Amino acid sequence: TLVHDRFSSYFSYQCGHSLCNAHILRDLIYIEEAFNAPWATKIRKLLVRAKKKKEQDPDLKSSYYTRAFNTFTKTIRPIIKGYDKKFKKTDEQRLAFALEKHKYLFLEFIKQPLVPFDNNQAERDLRMIKVKQKVSGCFRSQDHIHYFSRIRGYISTLRKNKQSILECLINAFNEKPYIPMKGE
Template sequence: MQPLSGEKCTKKCYDPKTGWWVHVCSTDRLTLYAAHPSRGRKALDAIGIAPAFRGISVHDGLKSYQSYGFTQAWCNVHHLRELTYVEEELKQEWGHKMKELLLSMKDEVERANVSGKQEVDLLVLACLLRHYDEILAEGYRANPPPPPPKKSEQGKRKPGRAKQSPARNLLDRLSQGKWMVLRFLHDFAVPFDNNQAERDLRMIKVQQKVSGSFRTEEGIAMFCRIRSYLSTLRKQGIALFPALDHVFSGTPVLPAFS
C-alpha cells in the first residue's frame, strides 16, 4: 500500500463569510477531495478514510490525526520552514544545524536507494540519530522552560501551563515525535514530506483565486467529486476527454483502486 498524504486548505463555500476546508487524501495513483466546515477530527470522521485506513499517513502533525489506527509520519518540509524561522528570525544556531541534518538524512536515504539498499548503513544511522539528539539538547539549552504562571491577586496560580516560545514548541515536537519525524529514515517507502498532497491542492487554490467562492454546499461537493475523478485518471495515465465522453454516454471509465 502506498503511503497516504493528507493536507487541507481554506475554501469559502456558499456563504462568503464562512470558511470551509477542502481536505485531500492522495497517493501517486489516487486522489480524493472533500469539503467540510470543520478542519479537524469531525471532518476526518465524516470523510471516512482516516478511521478505516491502516497504512502509513504522511501529514502535517495536527492533533486531529492522533489516535487513529494508521501509522503516522510527519511532513519534514513543515519542519524545515519552522527551523528556518528559528535560524533567521530568532538567530539560534541549532535551527540551522537541524535543517542541515534532516537534509543530510534525506540524502542518505536517496543514496541507499540508488545503491539498491533497503536501509541506511547501521553505523551511519547511529551517527545521524546521535547527532539528532545532540542538536535537540543544544536547542533545549537555548530555550529553557518558561517560568510558572504568575499568581493572581488572591495568591493562587492561574490555571493551565505557562506559554512556551515557538522554538521550544518545535523542540518538543521534534523530540516527542522523533520516530514520526524520522520514519522516512527507517522505511524507504515513506516520503520525506507530504508534497504529494500539496501538489494535489494547487488546482483547488487556482480555482479559489479565479472564482472566489462556491455559493452552495452541493456545488463544492460536486466540484470535489469531479476533481477527484479527473486527478485520479490523470495520475493513472488515462486520457481525460475520451473518459469524459464515456461518462456522458453512461459508461464511465473506472480507475484502478490500488
C-alpha cells in the same frame, strides 16, 4: 501512514503517523534567521541530506536511520536541557521541544520506503477544491462535488503516473481510460 504538520487533532486518528518535513524545514529556516541558531541549521541540513539520499535509494539501511537519529539527539538535547522553566518558551525552544517530543515521527520517512518526505502532494490535491470554492462561491449540489473530485482525482493520478493528461482524458471519453496497474 498519515503525514501531517503536528496539528494535535491528527494524532487522534488510529493510524501510523509521520511529520511533514516541508513544514519542519520552514520552521527551522525561521529559527535560523530569527535566532541565529546553529542547531536549526544542523538539523535542516540533516533533513535535506536524508531527503536526497532517500531519493537516490528509497530502501535506506537502518544504520543510516540510526546515525541520523543519533545526530539529531546530540544536536537537540542541549537546547532542551538549557531551558529554564521560570521563563516562557521562545519560538526556538518550542520548536526544539516539539521535535524532541516527535523525534520518532519526523525521521519516519528514512525508515519506511513508502512514507514520503512531506505531504505537499496531498495539500496540492486539496488546494484545487478550495480555489474552486473561492471562484464559484460554492458547489451547486453534492453531485457536483463528486464529479469535480473524481475528475481532479483522475487528473492527479495521471500526473503522479507521468501520463499525458490530454491524451488520457480523450481516451477516457472514448471508453479506454487509463487504469494504473498495481506496483506501477
